[in-house]
Amino acid sequence: MVVNFRRFRKCQVRQLMMTCFVISAVMVYWESSDSNLTNHVKSYSLRHLLSSLDFISANLTISRGEARRFSDHQYLINHEQKCTNRDVLLLLFVKSSPENFERRQAIRSTWGNEAYIERTLGVSVRVVFALGLHPSPSQRKKLQEMLHQEDEKYNDLIQQDFLDTFHNLTIKLLLQLGWTHAYCSNAQFLMSADDDIFVHMPNLIHYLQEVRRSGVKDFWVGKVHRGAPPIRRKDSKYYVSEEMYPWSMYPDYTPGAGYVVSKDVAARVYEASLTLNASLYIDDVFMGICANAMGISPQEHAFFSGEGRAPYHLCIYNQMMTSHGHVKDFHELWRLATDPEVQKVSLGLLGKLYCTVAKIRLLCVPQFQNTYPCRAAFL
Ligand SMILES: *[C@@H]1O[C@H](CO)[C@@H](O)[C@H](O)[C@H]1NC(C)=O
Ligand SMILES: *[C@@H]1O[C@H](CO)[C@@H](O)[C@H](O)[C@H]1NC(C)=O
Ligand SMILES: *[C@@H]1O[C@H](CO)[C@@H](O)[C@H](O)[C@H]1NC(C)=O
Ligand SMILES: *[C@@H]1O[C@H](CO)[C@@H](O)[C@H](O)[C@H]1NC(C)=O
Numbered sequence: 001m002v003v004n005f006r007r008f009r010k011c012q013v014r015q016l017m018m019t020c021f022v023i024s025a026v027m028v029y030w031e032s033s034d035s036n037l038t039n040h041v042k043s044y045s046l047r048h049l050l051s052s053l054d055f056i057s058a059n060l061t062i063s064r065g066e067a068r069r070f071s072d073h074q075y076l077i078n079h080e081q082k083c084t085n086r087d088v089l090l091l092l093f094v095k096s097s098p099e100n101f102e103r104r105q106a107i108r109s110t111w112g113n114e115a116y117i118e119r120t121l122g123v124s125v126r127v128v129f130a131l132g133l134h135p136s137p138s139q140r141k142k143l144q145e146m147l148h149q150e151d152e153k154y155n156d157l158i159q160q161d162f163l164d165t166f167h168n169l170t171i172k173l174l175l176q177l178g179w180t181h182a183y184c185s186n187a188q189f190l191m192s193a194d195d196d197i198f199v200h201m202p203n204l205i206h207y208l209q210e211v212r213r214s215g216v217k218d219f220w221v222g223k224v225h226r227g228a229p230p231i232r233r234k235d236s237k238y239y240v241s242e243e244m245y246p247w248s249m250y251p252d253y254t255p256g257a258g259y260v261v262s263k264d265v266a267a268r269v270y271e272a273s274l275t276l277n278a279s280l281y282i283d284d285v286f287m288g289i290c291a292n293a294m295g296i297s298p299q300e301h302a303f304f305s306g307e308g309r310a311p312y313h314l315c316i317y318n319q320m321m322t323s324h325g326h327v328k329d330f331h332e333l334w335r336l337a338t339d340p341e342v343q344k345v346s347l348g349l350l351g352k353l354y355c356t357v358a359k360i361r362l363l364c365v366p367q368f369q370n371t372y373p374c375r376a377a378f379l
Contacts, residue, residue, distance in 0.1 A: 039229035039232070039248065040229060042229065042248050042249075043227045043228065043229035043248050043249035043250075044226075044227045044249075046227065046248060046249050047226060047227030047249055048227075053251050053292055054292075054293075056247060056251065056289060056292065057272070057276060057289055057290075057292060057293035060276050060277045060280075060289065061275050061276060061277075062275065062276070062277050063275070064274055064275055066277075067273070067274055067275050067276060067277070067278065068274075070170070070171060070174060070277075070278035070279070071171070071174040071175070071178055071273070071278070073160040073161050073162045073171070073175070074160065074161045075158070075159065075160055076133070076144075076159040076160060076161055077131075077147065077148070077151050077157045077158060077159040078158060078159075078179075079128070079155055079156070079157075079158065079183075080182075080183050081183075082126050082128065082155075082183060082184060083126055083183060083184035083186055083187060084183075086124050086126075086186075087124055087186075088124050088125070088126055088184065088186060088187040088188065089123040089124060089125060089187070089188050089189065089205065089208060089209070089212070090123075090125045090126070090187060090188065090189045090190075090191060090204075090205070090208060090260075091125075091126045091128070091180060091184045091187035091189070091190050091191070092112065092125060092126065092127045092128070092190075092191045092193060092199075093128060093129075093130050093158075093176045093179075093180075093190070093191065093192050093193070094107060094112065094127065094128070094129045094130065094193050094194070094195050095129075095130050095169070095172055095176075095192065095193065095194055095195060095256070096129040096130065096131055096195040097131065097132075097134075097164045097195075098131055098132075098133070098134040098140075098143045098144075098147055098159075098164060099134065099139075099143060100195055101146070101150065102327075103195040103196060103327055104129055104150075104195065106327070106330040106331065107127070107195065107330070108127075108154060108156075109331070110330050110331060110333075110334035111198060111199045111200070111201045111330075111334055112127040112199075112201075114126065114127055117201055117205065120202070121201070121202060121205045121206075123205055123209070125201075125205070126184065126187065127156060128156050128157070128158050129156055129157050129158065129195070130158055130159075130172050130175050130176055130179075131147070131157060131158065131159040131160075131164060132159065132160060132161070132162045132163055132164030132165075132168060132171070132172060132175075133159075133161055133162065133163055133164055134164060135163045135164060135165050147159065158175065158179055160175050162175075166237065166281070167281040168281070169256070169281060169282070169283035170278050170279075170280060170281050170282070170283045170286045171278070172283065173192070173256075173273075173283040173286060173287060174273060174278060176190075176192055177266065177269060177270040177273055178270065180266050180270070181266075181267065181270045185263065185266075185267065186263075187263060188208070188212055188262065188263055189208050189211075189212075189219075189260050189261065189262055189263065190260070190261050190262075190263065190265075190266040191258065191259065191260045191261075192256060192258070192259060192287075193257065193258040193322070194256065194257050194258065194324065196324065196325060196326055196327050197257050197258050197322055197323065197324050197325075197326065198310075198322065198323045198324075198326045198330060198333055198334075198337075199258065199321070199322050200317070200320045200321055200322070200323075200337055200338075202338060203303075203318075203319065203320060203321055204260075204321050204322075207321065208260070211262075216262065217262060217264050218262070218264070218265060218296055219260075219261060219262035219264075219265060219299075220254065220259065220260070220261045220262075220265050220291060220296055220297070220298045220299065221254070221259065221260050221261075221298065221299050221300075221301045221304065222254030222255065222258060222259030222260065222298060222300075222301065222304045222306070223254060223255055223257075223259075223300065223301070223304045223305060223306030223308075224252055224253070224254055224298045224299070224300040225250070225252065225253055225254070225255060225306075226252050227249050227250075227252070228249065228250050228253075229248055229249055229250070230245050230247075230248070230249075230250060238282060240280065240282065244279060244280055245280055250285045250288060250289075251285075251288045251289055251291075251292035252288060252292075252297055252298055253284050253285055253287060253288025253291075253298065254284060254287075254288075254298045254304070254306075255284055255306040255307055256283050256284035256287075257305070257306055257307055257322065257324040258304060258305075258306075258321075258322040258324070259284075259298070259304070265291070265294075265296055268291075268294040268296065269287060269290045269291055269294065269296070271294070272289075272290035272291070272293040272294050273290050276289065276290060276293065301321060302372055302373055302375055302376035302379055303319050303320050303321040303322075303372060303376060303379075304321050304322050305320075305321075305322050305323045305324050305370075305371065305372060306324065306370070307324050307325075307370055308323070308324060308325075308369070308370035308371045308372065309323050309324055309325045309326070309369065309370070309371060310323035310371060310372065311362045311363070311371060312333075312336070313358060313359075313362055314336075314341070314342055314345045314346075314355075314358075315345060315346060315354070315355035315358045315359055315362075316359065316362065316372075317336060317337040317338075317339075317342045318342055318343065318345070318346050318355070319376070319379065320337065320372075356377060356378065359376065359377035359378075360374075360377045362377075363376055363377045364377055
């Protein structure tokens with residue numbers, strides 16, 4: 001009797017500790033994702049209660065004429081022939097800003113080097129930079145001159161006459177969709193990316209070639225935010241008012257740091273954007289609304305980092321697709337990640353074992369840095 005009683009107590013204590021552990025893990029997770037717990041619970045439960053979010057796009061639908069006002073901007077720099085007479089596998093739009101010359105330069109000489117990609121991977125990729133006008137009129141003239149010079153040399157800037165600000169990012173998305181529709185609809189895939197993201201081009205190309213071979217349609221891949229709530233804290237960069245977006249959750253979407261869609265998805269998202277109110281300035285959420293209107297949902301890839309940054313490790317380079325928050329270390333990371341030694345490290349049973357252990361240690365421990373999920377360790 002005494003023994004049983006003790007065992008019972010022991011069990012309970014263990015259970016209690018387990019529960020505490022799980023709760024604190026959940027709290028840490030929520031804390032680190034920088035959001036309001038109640039909002040998350042609300043939006044997450046909503047996501048599982050609602051079978052369809054059609055009411056969102058229905059509510060945001062406006063006439064073509066009204067929608068046109070959002071995308072009605074003149075091209076200041078354009079390259080209409082970028083994709084003609086070529087079998088373009090990937091059109092990659094980098095969202096840049098006039099003053100970010102150094103970032104563009106770093107991308108051109110590392111992962112965005114079209115000639116290198118063509119030579120080493122045997123595919124045609126087009127990398128272009130989407131820009132608006134510098135918001136400060138006093139700096140604009142000088143910067144425009146510099147942009148024209150830069151473009152003369154590299155022929156890869158696409159600029160329209162809207163102000164290049166954070167709250168005009170959806171306008172920049174409309175630029176990307178409109179330009180793709182007009183001048184590059186033959187590209188098999190469209191990618192949209194920030195200019196501080198690292199793309200492991202060889203890994204990405206091999207992956208997309210496989211996807212293409214299997215003839216996939218409705219393809220939209222990235223890190224996926226499921227049932228995320230709008231941020232209502234006024235001091236947040238991502239603050240969205242009730243008036244602009246009255247519902248308590250967003251449709252599933254992929255963070256704008258980097259995602260890829262197939263050309264049929266690009267065409268349908270463009271089509272949807274022609275009749276939606278684009279005043280919601282969170283561009284990736286707006287993309288999610290367009291896609292949702294067309295019945296397209298994103299799929300998660302463990303090695304698309306979203307807002308996170310990849311750990312520096314040979315076993316990670318092998319599989320990484322994107323990593324966010326790089327500028328200074330582009331060259332270093334490019335050199336390390338494309339080193340032929342990288343492929344060798346995970347070869348054979350021993351290599352696989354070594355890499356799995358290394359990845360578990362990097363990804364499956366509690367951490368405060370946002371990076372690839374633990375399950376990426378087992379892929
Ligand atoms: C969480 O949300 C509630 C209501 O939505 C709000 O009253 C509260 O201040 C928020 N808390 C934080 C820490 O943002
Ligand atoms: C959209 O939602 C808002 C707020 O709920 C409502 O006031 C408006 O009438 C709706 N519009 C349409 C077209 O359904
Ligand atoms: C977006 O660009 C338009 C066109 O240049 C401009 O009128 C508007 O003020 C910009 N919006 C923001 C929030 O910068
Ligand atoms: C689009 O939505 C905003 C609110 O977010 C509203 O003020 C505006 O009138 C809407 N535009 C049209 C054309 O309905």
